[in-house]
Amino acid sequence: MSARNTNQKQIVYEALLEHKDHPTSLEIYQGLKKRGEKIGKTTVYRILNNLVQEEKICRINTFNNVSHYDYVLDGHIHFICEKCNKIIDLENTKYLQDALKEMHINHNNLLIYGICADCKGDKEESLF
Ligand SMILES: [Zn+2]
Numbered sequence: 349m350s351a352r353n354t355n356q357k358q359i360v361y362e363a364l365l366e367h368k369d370h371p372t373s374l375e376i377y378q379g380l381k382k383r384g385e386k387i388g389k390t391t392v393y394r395i396l397n398n399l400v401q402e403e404k405i406c407r408i409n410t411f412n413n414v415s416h417y418d419y420v421l422d423g424h425i426h427f428i429c430e431k432c433n434k435i436i437d438l439e440n441t442k443y444l445q446d447a448l449k450e451m452h453i454n455h456n457n458l459l460i461y462g463i464c465a466d467c468k469g470d471k472e473e474s475l476f
């Protein structure tokens with residue numbers, strides 16, 4: 349891999365770290381543009397794909413087919429608000445950790461959909 353490629357990869361990865369809030373590929377690209385980085389949209393998308401394949405970051409595919417990215421790889425669970433599209437990190441439960449302790453986990457795609465506390469108000473009925 350050329351030095352230029354390595355450099356671009358680093359730039360994209362750092363842009364993801366800066367966002368801290370599960371950005372989409374477009375948001376990462378726009379953030380880089382704003383900083384004046386000379387990098388194309390397809391390059392950003394390609395690098396994000398590579399980073400996912402190398403398991404350096406993970407991808408969260410939401411119900412409306414938007415990919416968000418996360419650099420925290422500790423097996424946490426994601427809650428997605430169907431109203432504001434916010435993604436909230438939840439700690440993995442002791443129950444799940446126990447249930448899976450004999451297995452080797454390759455990918456964790458656990459997504460819980462609902463309405464977040466901010467959007468909920470008191471009208472909505474919860475499943476639980
Ligand atoms: Zn919400």
Ligand SMILES: [Zn+2]
Nearest residue numbers: 418420426437
């Ligand atoms: Zn997360």
